[in-house]
Amino acid sequence: MAAFRITKAYTMSREEVREAAEGLAASLERQHGVRSRWEGDSVRIKGAGVDGTLSFHDGLIDVSVSMGLLASMFAPVLKTEVQRYLDTHVT
Numbered sequence: 001m002a003a004f005r006i007t008k009a010y011t012m013s014r015e016e017v018r019e020a021a022e023g024l025a026a027s028l029e030r031q032h033g034v035r036s037r038w039e040g041d042s043v044r045i046k047g048a049g050v051d052g053t054l055s056f057h058d059g060l061i062d063v064s065v066s067m068g069l070l071a072s073m074f075a076p077v078l079k080t081e082v083q084r085y086l087d088t089h090v091t
Helices: 014-032 071-089
Strands: 002-009 035-039 042-047 050-057 060-067
Touching: 002 071, 014 035, 014 042, 014 050, 014 071, 060 071
Parallel strands: none
Antiparallel strands: 002 060, 035 042, 042 050, 050 060
């Protein structure tokens, strides 16, 4: 089992952060076949062997992902992809 967590500070408006979070969720849906569902200021991400949450509050985005044994081989790729997306779309 693999897991990772990424946090990033932001100064954007809540609306802009939500748009960036929606974009990340949509990207993960397209590329990895996961499903996403909003719960307040959090996006829940679930898929085959992948379970995660992206939330934003108090100027901080927090992404937590856990992956089952088979999916864990893709953890470094997924972590890099999420980090790159946040670095590009969140300020």
